[in-house]
Amino acid sequence: MATTDIGPKNPAVKAGEAAFDYVDKRTGVKTGAKWFMFRNIPAETSWFQTLGFTAMALFGMQAITGIILAMYYKPDPNSAYQSIEVITNEVTWGWLVRGMHKWGASAMIVVVFLHLGRVFFFGSYKYPRELTWVTGAILLIMTMFMGLTGYLLVWDQKAYWATVVAVNITASAPIVGPYVADILRAGPEFGPETLSRFYSIHMLVIPGGMATFIGLHLFLISKLGIAEPPYSKRRMAVERAEEEARRAAENERLPYGRREVPAVAPATPEPQKVEGAS
Amino acid sequence: MNRGQQEYYKRDYAQAKLEGKPFFPYAVYKDLLIATLAIAAVIGMSIWHRVEIGEPVNPASTDFVPRPEWYFFFLFELLKIFEGQNALMPVIMATFIVPNILMVLLIATPFIDRGPERRIEKRPFALFTGIAVIAFLGYMTHLGAGSHGGVGTDGLPLTGLDEKGQAGAELFVANQCTACHNVAGVGAPGPGPDLTNLGSQGQTPEHWAEFIKAPPGGVMPAFTTFTPQQYDEIGTFLAGLGTQYK
Numbered sequence: 309m310a311t312t313d314i315g316p317k318n319p320a321v322k323a324g325e326a327a328f329d330y331v332d333k334r335t336g337v338k339t340g341a342k343w344f345m346f347r348n349i350p351a352e353t354s355w356f357q358t359l360g361f362t363a364m365a366l367f368g369m370q371a372i373t374g375i376i377l378a379m380y381y382k383p384d385p386n387s388a389y390q391s392i393e394v395i396t397n398e399v400t401w402g403w404l405v406r407g408m409h410k411w412g413a414s415a416m417i418v419v420v421f422l423h424l425g426r427v428f429f430f431g432s433y434k435y436p437r438e439l440t441w442v443t444g445a446i447l448l449i450m451t452m453f454m455g456l457t458g459y460l461l462v463w464d465q466k467a468y469w470a471t472v473v474a475v476n477i478t479a480s481a482p483i484v485g486p487y488v489a490d491i492l493r494a495g496p497e498f499g500p501e502t503l504s505r506f507y508s509i510h511m512l513v514i515p516g517g518m519a520t521f522i523g524l525h526l527f528l529i530s531k532l533g534i535a536e537p538p539y540s541k542r543r544m545a546v547e548r549a550e551e552e553a554r555r556a557a558e559n560e561r562l563p564y565g566r567r568e569v570p571a572v573a574p575a576t577p578e579p580q581k582v583e584g585a586s
Numbered sequence: 587m588n589r590g591q592q593e594y595y596k597r598d599y600a601q602a603k604l605e606g607k608p609f610f611p612y613a614v615y616k617d618l619l620i621a622t623l624a625i626a627a628v629i630g631m632s633i634w635h636r637v638e639i640g641e642p643v644n645p646a647s648t649d650f651v652p653r654p655e656w657y658f659f660f661l662f663e664l665l666k667i668f669e670g671q672n673a674l675m676p677v678i679m680a681t682f683i684v685p686n687i688l689m690v691l692l693i694a695t696p697f698i699d700r701g702p703e704r705r706i707e708k709r710p711f712a713l714f715t716g717i718a719v720i721a722f723l724g725y726m727t728h729l730g731a732g733s734h735g736g737v738g739t740d741g742l743p744l745t746g747l748d749e750k751g752q753a754g755a756e757l758f759v760a761n762q763c764t765a766c767h768n769v770a771g772v773g774a775p776g777p778g779p780d781l782t783n784l785g786s787q788g789q790t791p792e793h794w795a796e797f798i799k800a801p802p803g804g805v806m807p808a809f810t811t812f813t814p815q816q817y818d819e820i821g822t823f824l825a826g827l828g829t830q831y832k
Contacts, residue, residue: 407632431704
């Protein structure tokens with residue numbers, strides 16, 4: 309307790325605390341946040357274990373820059389290109405926001421793959437974190453689809469024709485391919501509906517899915533705890549101790565002369581005597 | 587991992603947590619530092635490399651270079667590997683079978699590798715697989731980055747071009763067919779097949795004219811805006827490649 313705690317509390321502080329308590333009693337949010345922030349994690353964590361948070365931060369950045377872009381973008385074939393031009397050349401800081409969104413997409417792919425590599429090489433996907441990996445793998449696939457659907461929205465030649473090829477590739481898949489392609493194109497041909505459909509998928513469908521899976525991923529991480537690096541000092545010490553114990557146990561079995569320990573079980577098991585059967 | 591190994595891990599992890607440190611601030615400061623650096627790098631890149639905008643979309647024009655973003659180059663390159671040998675099967679390999687196998691393997695990794703060992707040097711199969719996947723993706727992305735569409739638009743090194751063949755060759759170059767197809771060493775090595783010896787298939791010009799109106803297999807975009815005379819010219823050109831024009 310600090311010395312400032314002496315005397316009556318500032319009424320503003322008191323009101324604030326009362327409000328916090330009111331919410332906490334009904335939601336447990338304060339207790340939950342406290343648990344989340346001050347729960348223990350292994351003493352030694354690698355710098356590579358920051359990549360997951362970085363991917364999430366980049367997702368947040370993509371969301372914010374995406375919201376700003378959506379304020380100016382017009383998902384209509386006649387005005388999409390012009391609205392991109394306006395964003396790039398006229399809107400204050402528009403070029404920066406669009407640049408951040410475009411570079412952010414590349415950065416997110418890079419960070420997500422690095423995160424995947426970290427989890428793979430640390431063996432962090434093993435028991436009990438298998439399902440955390442599955443949610444992460446789905447997030448990675450959704451990130452790739454974000455890149456694919458966002459590409460068309462610029463509505464320049466490169467974007468348009470690359471997406472034509474991508475949808476054609478989808479259509480070449482057996483059985484469901486043609487139907488999925490029709491759904492993506494909003495019909496048998498690329499048209500005005502295609503652009504608004506990609507816009508909706510890019511802005512609503514996949515981000516909604518990603519937010520859900522980020523939630524699941526985070527829930528599992530906080531429930532199971534962040535994995536300890538397999539090379540942490542503590543882990544190495546445990547392994548040394550186990551090795552030592554194993555060796556000691558082996559030595560104990562050898563008498564002074566270091567002769568082989570005779571086989572414990574005799575070659576032919578003796579018939580068991582049944583006690584009490586006189 | 588059997589039951590005993592799972593119990594061992596749980597106990598060991600509980601011990602690690604017991605000897606551990608609180609999440610805040612020890613993990614939070616690291617996370618915030620790296621995330622801030624990453625966002626700063628993104629802002630830096632967007633200032634350094636101002637974002638550009640290409641030509642507006644013109645579905646009627648076929649003057650295009652269908653190239654995906656760099657992170658799809660490895661899939662783009664797959665098209666080249668499986669293209670050309672046999673009509674349908676290879677394309678499906680690249681567009682459907684291989685990507686889906688990769689996705690399933692990715693999702694199923696923890697159910698395939700269930701051993702208790704976490705140190706990578708004691709997991710030789712995982713180490714090999716990891717390095718192989720990194721090498722594969724890296725190499726394919728590198729290849730994809732190198733294959734620039736629309737190479738050699740100044741002309742095709744062909745001889746024996748008559749009037750129709752010349753007109754067809756000009757159409758071929760003007761419509762950026764070389765963005766996907768190679769002819770006599772000019773043009774991108776893919777994703778489309780090499781057309782240098784297309785004529786040796788013995789098809790008629792009409793066949794190829796119909797082909798480009800509605801390409802089978804679905805990957806190649808259709809060219810539907812030529813005049814009948816232009817269809818005749820490009821059909822003749824394609825039918826004669828490698829036989830008459832070489």
